[in-house]
Amino acid sequence: MTEIKPQDAASVHSKTASGSITEEAEKSLQFTEAEHSLGFWPAMKLYWPAVVWSIYINLATILKGMDGGIVGSLVGLEPFKRTFGYEYNGNYVVPARWVSAFNYANPLGGIVGALFSGWAYDRLGPRLMMAVCSTLSIAILFIEFFSDKSSQLFVGELLNGITIAFYPICASAYVGEVTPLSLRGFAASITNLGFVIGQLIASGILKGTDNLDNSFAYRIPIATQWSLPVVILTVIYFCPDPPYWLCKKGRYEAAEHSLRRLATPNVDVSLKLAHIKETLRLEEVFQHSDNKPNYISCFKGPNLRRLVICIMAYDMQAFTGNILFINYAVYFFEMAGLNTSNAFSMNVGLTSIGFLGTCIAWPLLSYIGRRQAYLWGCAALTVSLFVIGALDLAPxxxxxxxxxxxCALILACNFIYDLTIGPFCFVLLAEVSSAKLRSVTIALATVTCHIMSLVFSVVIPYAMNEDEGNWRGKLGFLFSGLSLLCTVYCFLCLPETKGRTFEELDILFEKRVSSRKFKSYVVDVSGREDIA
Known part of the structure; x- marks a missing residue:
């Protein structure tokens, strides 16, 4: 195998480096070697267009983050309570069944949306998929804005949940397919940053309308969600399609054109194109399948293991309590004893700290492995959530x-989450799923995550409400126990994917390498023909 020094990595990507190479297998091998030796900043200089388009495609996840932050916090506004609640001991209270319904409308709709998103991504492509979803979102928000009955608001949130469920799936698949190896972690974490920015915007808007004593206190936050779909629609026509998706369609010339738009002129895109073809060929040999990805294929052979890992990586977000300290943050603060104004102020701090955690995670993604981040994140949340529960026992x-x-520990939990599990989750989704089944694998993982979110969205209000369980902070004990189980799972079953190309990951999963040995296992890509 030819050795390539780090300082020569950029030259390998240049047009003059591979003029005499004609066979795709040799080009693919050369590309793999160059990917491993190309550093972060050289890659950024060569592939900055791919990063820019990754940021654009994640504007949609900002919208999903806004929706989750707004819907989960509206129940803390007094005008909202008067409109959709009833008087209880001199205060207006939204019935627990409707607090649950408003919060599970989104994940319930997300289950339906996620089931169709894998098919939509493979059939329509991300551009048409984003355009349709943005148009529908604009229309559905009218239902939410003009709602004055609980059932009407629930229907609007349910339909919008179906629509915006497509966004993070599309973003995760797109980013994984357009960015080089050294930028993949950074770019994939932008999806989580989009969620956090959306939550931060939502908390700021809600804090700003908190002083209003009429229906616009909750209508204005809903109306602000119209802006991003409009921005997406104005630019989506110019967005390049992902080359993996084009190659799966047999559109190789279009894939080459897309690769040129996703890189600077100094990059020889024939190397990447050959690598994509070889990766798809290798997966076809491993899976003994045709070119039509489907959900059933995810449950066969090594793909089942990859699916389970993706499911657990996503579901651990819910198991470690993100529904509690993100969606129900304002509600938790009020149940803990803060007044409405302090609760919303604390929520602004919560999302700001989450934003800080995600930004700090960016440089860490280049040095800390995915497995290590999950292990430490789950362990830290286990301790923090236990202390929250213990404090609730104090007089x-x-x-x-x-x-x-x-309340301070809730902020700490959010910081830990957005430093580890939050951003690293979307990196794992992009890396663990195979190229041929990426969209459907991420879609199925998203479905299970929405199911878990749905369960907790129903349970938490009944557990916290003063007219129901009145558990308040004792919910920390529940999520602490679940976080402990997640820590054990990470140690036993979560593989290290950092620094691996998609081709290498295909080989590791096909050879059924133990998850704890992924990091140290030596893969001889040049010998892949023997494996195939």
Missing amino acids: RTHTTAPVWAQ
Whole structure:
């Protein structure tokens, strides 16, 4: 195997480096070697257009983050409580069944949307898929904006949940297919950053309308969601299609044109095109399948293991309590004892800290493995959530210290989550899923995540509401136990995918290498013909 020094990596990507290479297998091998030796900043200089388009495609995840942040916090607004609630002990309270319904409308719709998203991505492509979803989202938001009945608002949120479920699946698949190896972690984490930015915008808007004493206190936050679909629609025509998707369609000339748009002129795109063809050929040999990806294929052979890993990587977000300390943050703060104004102020701090955590995670993605980040993240959340539960047992007759300590720990949990599990999840989704089945694998993982979110969205209000379970912070014990189980799973079953090309990952999964040995296992890509 030819050795390529790091300082020569950029030259391997240049047009003059491979003029005499004609066979795709040799080009693919050369591309693999260059990918491993190309550093972050040289890759950024060569492939900055791919990063720019990855950021654009993730504008849609900002919208999903806004929707989740707004829907989960509307129940804390007094005008909302008066419109959709009833009077209880001198205060207006939204019935627990409707608090649950408003919060599970999104994941319930997301289940339906995610089931169709894999098919839509492979059949329509990301550009048409994004255009259709943005148009539908604009129309559906009218239902939410003019709602004055709980059932009407629920229907609007349900339909919007179906529509915006397509966005993160599209973003994760797209980013994984257009960015080089050294930029893949950074670019994939932008999806989580999109969620966090959306939540931050939502919390800021809700804090701004908190002082309004009429229906516009909750109508204005809903109306702000119209802006991003309009921006997406104005630019989507110019967005390049992902080359993997084009190659799966047999459109190789279009894939080459797309690769040129996703890189600078100094990049020889024939190497990447040959690598894509070889990766798809290798997967076809491994899977003994045709060129039509489907959900059933995800449950066969090594693909089943890849699917389970993706499912757990996504579901661990819910198991470690993100529904509690993100979607129900304002509600938790109020149940803990803060007044409405302090609750919304705390929510702004919560999302700001989440944004900071995601930004800090960017440089870490180049140095810390996915497995290590999940292990430490789950372990830290296990301890933090347990302390939240323990503090709820403290007497509150003469001091508010336990309340503020719980709220501070909620902020800490969000920081830990957005530093580890949040951004690293979308990197794993892009890396663990195979190229041929990426969209349908991510879609199925998203379905299970929405199911878990649905369960917790129903359970949490009944557990927290003062007219129901009145658990308040004791929910920390539940999520602490689940986080502990997640830590054990990560140690036993979560593989390290950092620094591996898609071709190498195909070989590792096909050879059934133990998850704990992924990092150290030596893959001889040049010998892939023997494996095939």
